[in-house]
Amino acid sequence: MDELEDQKNTQQELQTALNNRLNDTTKVALWTATSYDAYNRPKSILHGSGLLTRNIYSKCNNNLSAIEIGRGGDLINNMSYNYDNHNIINIDNAITDESHGYDYDGMDKII
Incomplete structure (x- = not known):
């Protein structure tokens, strides 16, 4: 499945989940995972506040490479993750233009 088709499917799933959420007055959902990848990790999470x-x-390498948070087309958070062999070495936020770097000792403990 290509990226565009994946985004269309996610959008349809989110619209269905949002419609179900708005029509349901008996349950309170803090968040709902609306789609998963092949490894059963959540790809899209709809929060009770309407944020996605x-x-x-x-x-x-199957590592988490980015997290986007927003409503509609407006992102409020857009973080990207960079790794060395297996540790996060940098997190960049494109919205706030902040970057955080991380160093590790010989036993892979953060310092």
Whole structure:
């Protein structure tokens, strides 16, 4: 499935989940995972506030590569993750233009 088709499917799933949520007066959902990847990790999470979190995983190493949070087309958070062999070494937020780097000791403990 290509990226555009995946986004269309996610959009349809989210619209269905949102409609179900808005029509349901008996349950309170803090969040609902609306789509999963092949490893059963949540790709899209709809929060009770109406915000959508989209988790993007690397096709090369299956690590979480980005998290986008927003409502409609407006992002309020857009973080990307960079790794060394297996540790997060940098998190960049494109919305706030902030970057946080991380260092590890010889036993892979953050310092």
